[in-house]
Amino acid sequence: MNAPILAINGLEIEIQKKTRPVSPVRGVSFSVGKGEAVCLVGESGSGKTVSALAVMGLLPHPPFRVKSGSIFFEGVELTSLRRREISRMRGRRMSMVFQEPMTALNPVFTIGYQIKEGIAAHERLSSGQLHGRALEMLGQVGMPEPEYGLKAYPHELSGGLRQRAMLAIALAARPVFLIADEPTTSLDVSLQARILKLLSNLRSERGLALLVITHNLGIVAQVAQRVVIMYAGKIVEDAPVLDIFDAPLHPYTRGLLESIPYSAGQGGVECSEKCRLRSIPGNIPPLDAIPRGCPFQDRCREAMDVCRTVDPVDINVGKSRIVACHLYGSL
Numbered sequence: 001m002n003a004p005i006l007a008i009n010g011l012e013i014e015i016q017k018k019t020r021p022v023s024p025v026r027g028v029s030f031s032v033g034k035g036e037a038v039c040l041v042g043e044s045g046s047g048k049t050v051s052a053l054a055v056m057g058l059l060p061h062p063p064f065r066v067k068s069g070s071i072f073f074e075g076v077e078l079t080s081l082r083r084r085e086i087s088r089m090r091g092r093r094m095s096m097v098f099q100e101p102m103t104a105l106n107p108v109f110t111i112g113y114q115i116k117e118g119i120a121a122h123e124r125l126s127s128g129q130l131h132g133r134a135l136e137m138l139g140q141v142g143m144p145e146p147e148y149g150l151k152a153y154p155h156e157l158s159g160g161l162r163q164r165a166m167l168a169i170a171l172a173a174r175p176v177f178l179i180a181d182e183p184t185t186s187l188d189v190s191l192q193a194r195i196l197k198l199l200s201n202l203r204s205e206r207g208l209a210l211l212v213i214t215h216n217l218g219i220v221a222q223v224a225q226r227v228v229i230m231y232a233g234k235i236v237e238d239a240p241v242l243d244i245f246d247a248p249l250h251p252y253t254r255g256l257l258e259s260i261p262y263s264a265g266q267g268g269v270e271c272s273e274k275c276r277l278r279s280i281p282g283n284i285p286p287l288d289a290i291p292r293g294c295p296f297q298d299r300c301r302e303a304m305d306v307c308r309t310v311d312p313v314d315i316n317v318g319k320s321r322i323v324a325c326h327l328y329g330s331l
């Protein structure tokens with residue numbers, strides 16, 4: 001097993017509210033190995049993006065606050081660093097691609113300027129070298145006309161090209177770890193496949209470690225080596241990708257799998273007679289109304305009395321698999 005490049009332990013994040021604080025992230029622990037691709041999966045409101053922003057040191061404080069736990073990146077504990085120290089790491093060693101390129105890109109600067117600015121913040125290069133590196137980055141992310149891309153403003157590019165431009169900016173300083181938050185949400189299926197292939201290539205060729213945040217298990221099948229499933233601020237299952245698809249253990253993981261249409265090439269599983277789509281009933285509980293016991297109890301077909309009173313703990317199932325559910329308490 002690779003030494004982890006990122007190790008999150010018992011992370012709890014609080015949001016200050018007028019009445020009382022609420023916790024969108026409640027004791028989260030997982031890791032990403034060097035050159036490993038991990039997908040963090042869950043519905044909106046499960047705490048995925050808040051966890052990622054905490055890693056990047058981008059949570060606004062207030063109202064957010066890391067209440068407890070640790071985030072180690074390349075052996076350095078991030079939660080105790082000053083903002084200036086984290087921002088030095090950001091871009092150079094770790095980077096993030098955001099869900100919506102139009103809000104993440106600066107509309108008043110060209111793509112070329114934004115790529116060069118990212119490189120210049122960490123490396124001393126001549127303007128010719130900066131130009132060459134920016135062109136190279138746009139070529140790597142598959143921008144069809146890199147020279148045009150350099151001079152373009154964000155609004156002059158299509159959604160797919162903006163996504164690529166944002167990836168080029170994120171990768172410009174050659175980070176070793178990239179967080180991609182719903183990196184293909186606004187793209188059509190063929191562009192989605194190209195971006196995912198690009199991420200996989202960067203991982204295999206450059207050893208880039210990836211944390212891909214998504215609610216789409218089709219994406220997971222294309223990029224992940226390991227999958228971490230999150231629900232109501234907690235990790236409910238953490239397992240190698242094949243185990244998740246072959247034998248999902250947590251009822252929430254099973255529900256997610258039952259609610260996606262499979263097809264050959266998307267999860268490698270053909271749809272058959274038995275392959276009925278079933279959505280998970282109900283909704284994720286709001287942060288101020290997470291029930292005592294298992295947070296999934298009101299949506300779980302297998303809920304037992306104990307689930308209403310006792311919080312399930314992490315159970316090791318095999319060498320590299322964890323599930324938090326009372327169904328596996330006796331294993």
Ligand code: SF4
Binds near residue numbers: 295324325
């Ligand atoms: Fe369902 Fe109980 Fe497992 Fe929660 S702990 S997922 S309610 S069986």
